[in-house]
Amino acid sequence: MTTTAPDAPSALPLPLVRLRLAPRDVLPRRNDGVWWPHSRDLLTQLPQLLAALPSAWGDIVGVTVDAAAWSAAPGRMFVANQVVRLNKAPASPPALDRVTLLSPGLGRWDLLVVSPDATEEAAALLMATALEGRVPGTDGEVRTPSPTAATDPRSRVGPTGPGTRAPRW
Secondary structure, eight states: OOOOOOOOOOOOOOOOEEEEEOOTTOOSOSOSEEEEOSSSOHHHHHHHHHHHSOGGGOOOOEEEEETTTSOOOOSEEEETTEEEEEEEEOOOTTOOOEEEEEETTTEEEEEEEOOTTSOHHHHHHHHHHHTTTOOTTSSSOOOOOOTTTTTOGGGEEOOOOTTOOOOOO
């Protein structure tokens, strides 16, 4: 009788990055995208976000977040073989949670952040309306997102390998 060692446990897959980016052809726009992180742990969520961004956004070297909304983080972190400066700014009271990404020579991108505690229904509504330049509850009229908005594969980007980025649609 021959015995074999049990299979080594496989690495758990990374959760999908819940990110929806605005189309390129529409300018100007208040939000360049909407991000729904899985937690408020910036050290685990930010590398996944940066890996999912389109390569056209270049190397992100600066990130500004709402100081009250995120867990403690150092002033810099090493992500995808580069140093990213983390800035925490106080949010003004009526402002929604945003993440601002900076890429030298290419520009600035503002992502609206959906609370990790949001229900799937609330997150889908916010993700669908925020890219239209409107935020639910701010102008009195919000269209209900299509039934496929939460399940649209374009609104979810899977994990990517080192140095790769998901295409922008």
